[in-house]
Amino acid sequence: MNSVMADLSHAWPEVYILTMACVLLVVDLYLTERFRFVSYLLAQVTLLGAAMLTLGQMGGEGTAFTGAFVHDAMSDILKLFIYLVSAMVFLYARDYLKARNLLKGEFYMLGLFGVLGMMLLASAHSLLMLYLGLELMSLSMYALVAFNRDSPVASEAAMKYFVLGAIASGMLLYGMSLIYGATGSLDVATVAQAVTDEGVKGQVIRFGVVFLLVGLAFKLGAAPFHMWLPDVYQGAPTAVTLYLSAAPKIAAFAMFIRLLVDGLSGLVADWQQMLAVMAVLSLAIGNVVAIAQTNIKRMLAYSTISHAGFLLLGVLAGTPDGYAAAMFYTLTYAIMAAAGFGMITVLSRAGFEAEEIDDFKGLNSRSPWMAGMMALIMFSMAGVPPTVGFFAKLGVLEAVLAVDMVWLALAAVFFSIIGAYYYIRVVKVMYFDEAADESPLEAAVDTRIVVSANALAVLYLGLFPGTLMAICNAALGA
Amino acid sequence: MSFERILFYLFAAILVFAALRVISSRNPVHSALFLVLAFFTSSALWILLEAEFLAITLVLVYVGAVMVLFLFVVMMLDINFAPLREGFTRYLPLGAVVALVIVAEIVLVLLRGFDTLSGGAPAPKPADYSNTRAIGEVLYTDYLLPFEIASVILLVAIIAAIALTLRKRPGTRHQDPGKQVQVRKSDRLRIVEMKAEPRAGRAES
Numbered sequence: 001m002n003s004v005m006a007d008l009s010h011a012w013p014e015v016y017i018l019t020m021a022c023v024l025l026v027v028d029l030y031l032t033e034r035f036r037f038v039s040y041l042l043a044q045v046t047l048l049g050a051a052m053l054t055l056g057q058m059g060g061e062g063t064a065f066t067g068a069f070v071h072d073a074m075s076d077i078l079k080l081f082i083y084l085v086s087a088m089v090f091l092y093a094r095d096y097l098k099a100r101n102l103l104k105g106e107f108y109m110l111g112l113f114g115v116l117g118m119m120l121l122a123s124a125h126s127l128l129m130l131y132l133g134l135e136l137m138s139l140s141m142y143a144l145v146a147f148n149r150d151s152p153v154a155s156e157a158a159m160k161y162f163v164l165g166a167i168a169s170g171m172l173l174y175g176m177s178l179i180y181g182a183t184g185s186l187d188v189a190t191v192a193q194a195v196t197d198e199g200v201k202g203q204v205i206r207f208g209v210v211f212l213l214v215g216l217a218f219k220l221g222a223a224p225f226h227m228w229l230p231d232v233y234q235g236a237p238t239a240v241t242l243y244l245s246a247a248p249k250i251a252a253f254a255m256f257i258r259l260l261v262d263g264l265s266g267l268v269a270d271w272q273q274m275l276a277v278m279a280v281l282s283l284a285i286g287n288v289v290a291i292a293q294t295n296i297k298r299m300l301a302y303s304t305i306s307h308a309g310f311l312l313l314g315v316l317a318g319t320p321d322g323y324a325a326a327m328f329y330t331l332t333y334a335i336m337a338a339a340g341f342g343m344i345t346v347l348s349r350a351g352f353e354a355e356e357i358d359d360f361k362g363l364n365s366r367s368p369w370m371a372g373m374m375a376l377i378m379f380s381m382a383g384v385p386p387t388v389g390f391f392a393k394l395g396v397l398e399a400v401l402a403v404d405m406v407w408l409a410l411a412a413v414f415f416s417i418i419g420a421y422y423y424i425r426v427v428k429v430m431y432f433d434e435a436a437d438e439s440p441l442e443a444a445v446d447t448r449i450v451v452s453a454n455a456l457a458v459l460y461l462g463l464f465p466g467t468l469m470a471i472c473n474a475a476l477g478a
Numbered sequence: 479m480s481f482e483r484i485l486f487y488l489f490a491a492i493l494v495f496a497a498l499r500v501i502s503s504r505n506p507v508h509s510a511l512f513l514v515l516a517f518f519t520s521s522a523l524w525i526l527l528e529a530e531f532l533a534i535t536l537v538l539v540y541v542g543a544v545m546v547l548f549l550f551v552v553m554m555l556d557i558n559f560a561p562l563r564e565g566f567t568r569y570l571p572l573g574a575v576v577a578l579v580i581v582a583e584i585v586l587v588l589l590r591g592f593d594t595l596s597g598g599a600p601a602p603k604p605a606d607y608s609n610t611r612a613i614g615e616v617l618y619t620d621y622l623l624p625f626e627i628a629s630v631i632l633l634v635a636i637i638a639a640i641a642l643t644l645r646k647r648p649g650t651r652h653q654d655p656g657k658q659v660q661v662r663k664s665d666r667l668r669i670v671e672m673k674a675e676p677r678a679g680r681a682e683s
Contacts, residue, residue, distance in 0.1 A: 004622070011623075018630060025637070065623035106641040113634045120627060132627040139631060143638030149645055203590050 007064035010071040013053045013079060014119055020046035021112040028105025036103050040094050043108035044087055047115070051083045063125060067187045070125035074327070074475040078122040078254050085246045085334045086115050088454055092342040093239035095444050099350035102148055102237065110147075111243060114140035118251035124258055127176045127186045134172070134219065137251060138165050141244055145236040157235025164218070164228045172215025178208030179264075188263040195266035206270050212259060213274050220252040222308040223281040233301035238348060238355070241297055242341035245304060246334045249311075253330040256315050257476075261323060268318045275316035280411050282309030287419035296357045299422060300340055303381055306419055307333050313412055314396040322399035324472040329392040331468065332380075332461060336389065339377045339454040346370065346443040346451055360426060362435025370441060370448075373455035375427045380458045382423035383416055388461035395469070486526055493519040506552045514545050528602075531609040 008015060024046070028039045054076055063070045090111060097103040117137030124130040142165065146158030180186055182205040183194035195205065218225040233241045260271055286306025293299040311333070314326025347354035347363075347370075354360070364371040380387035393416065400409045443451075461468060496516040503509050517540045524533035617625055
């Protein structure tokens with residue numbers, strides 16, 4: 001009994017989120033439509049409480065549940081950002097869902113279970129837990145994409161996502177089983193030990209790594225495993241796209257670190273090459289194809305692919321500096337993505353989806369403040385100083401240059417410059433085009449405040465990136 | 479070649495054949511039955527690996543429960559599978575080429591050696607060794623967290639299935655048994671006072 005309590009002492013935030021999600025499940029049954037906002041409040045309280053618990057645990061370290069669960073500085077930071085981004089997502093989603101009669105407790109329940117899956121990924125220290133955390137997160141996301149049952153596009157997107165996700169899970173499992181066969185253990189620490197101790201005699205483990213990377217790249221949305229991403233981002237309700245685009249990227253980053261760095265760092269020369277190919281392809285496809293998009297959700301989906309390429313660049317550097325840069329990139333990207341899609345929900349209203357880039361036409365004349373915020377987000381995604389996107393890209397490029405992969409850094413810069421075009425096109429449309437509809441924005445006051453704070457955070461982090469960078473360095477021992 | 483190895487190749491061959499037939503047979507019922515065969519042979523392989531408990535669970539759960547349900551569904555829903563197969567032959571050459579390339583690559587990689595790091599077969603267990611007991615001993619102790627999370631995944635599956643299917647569509651009709659029981663005669667029957675119809679022939683007098 002004592003040992004279980006000792007194990008649980010590292011996992012209080014997870015226990016709390018699970019309990020609260022179950023409470024929400026029951027409470028929501030007894031709520032009438034008028035009081036549905038209680039579900040929303042409960043979800044926010046849950047995230048706030050989990051953040052307090054995680055903050056209370058900061059500084060502690062250790063493994064629990066016979067090594068399956070690890071609690072360290074990285075897991076704490078990632079979890080805090082997962083709560084923060086999810087809380088923003090829940091807020092932006094509220095009015096959007098309400099206007100479409102989709103505001104149901106299930107959105108927040110599935111959202112919380114997805115958050116639980118992401119937290120487990122951040123803390124997973126065995127192949128089994130990585131898989132289970134991933135499935136928990138993915139299953140919640142599949143259901144959320146299909147959430148609006150009256151929309152055939154959403155159902156189609158969910159179907160695509162589900163089938164391709166199942167194939168990717170199969171790939172990942174196959175890779176894990178090969179690694180288990182080669183090393184005789186599911187525990188990440190033991191696998192790492194086996195790889196470094198005995199050297200890599202066989203091809204089996206490399207063979208397994210290929211399948212692992214395919215599965216991971218699919219979940220992250222890196223090319224050439226990105227096919228699902230534009231369709232799912234476009235088809236899902238914007239509130240769900242918002243959810244998909246932000247916090248799960250943090251979890252995907254955690255997966256890369258736990259598997260490749262904690263587990264397979266002895267094979268860095270092998271996965272480095274594969275990641276390099278995927279990174280360049282992601283940058284190329286993401287930035288070039290995005291130019292042709294007229295739908296802003298689809299455009300941001302391609303932008304996600306290109307950002308995934310940057311994240312991979314940081315990881316493939318194979319140095320603590322590189323990992324820290326990738327972590328900084330991921331965290332700031334999650335904030336930018338939440339703000340970007342949040343802005344789309346702010347512009348949408350009952351019976352109107354602000355999905356096309358043309359819907360942003362003349363935003364400056366409708367709401368100069370919101371137009372300014374959107375411009376800030378777009379500049380940050382493009383990587384224009386002094387926004388945080390610039391520093392995130394700079395950090396990753398520095399890490400890549402530090403290990404003498406100049407051609408990779410050049411490719412990244414080249415494609416980023418191409419990418420700047422389509423971000424800045426949105427800014428041009430907002431400021432220099434005539435508005436097609438002049439109706440004022442309808443977003444609630446708290447949503448406006450948080451979206452503004454979110455966008456200003458992008459500027460603030462760009463002006464003062466030191467603290468977050470230091471946190472990332474500390475978390476990854478750089 | 480030992481007897482065990484012969485058995486392994488026999489079962490493996492049947493398994494691959496059955497798996498191929500699952501995706502190639504025209505009749506969905508046949509596909510489901512071949513899947514049953516595939517489960518049976520893979521459970522035989524597990525017995526060769528001395529995992530008796532898991533082998534029997536596989537047969538009980540997958541063959542006994544899941545596949546029977548699956549057969550029910552296939553037989554009850556009269557799905558016409560022909561349209562689903564459209565384009566199969568058109569994409570077959572490309573798919574076959576890709577598959578062949580992948581198989582060739584896998585063979586090339588594995589021919590260079592498939593040795594494991596901490597390899598070797600595990601030592602055989604004594605005759606009175608109980609698989610069931612061994613699983614029971616670790617399932618709620620060492621594997622407590624994965625076990626709990628697996629149950630959470632099932633819970634999410636339940637929530638998702640209900641959230642996606644239980645909805646009020648326009649046009650569906652629901653019964654309310656409470657209302658039906660409480661119905662009174664006066665709610666349904668109305669006695670209308672009417673003048674007696676005048677007999678034909680005597681009218682307009």
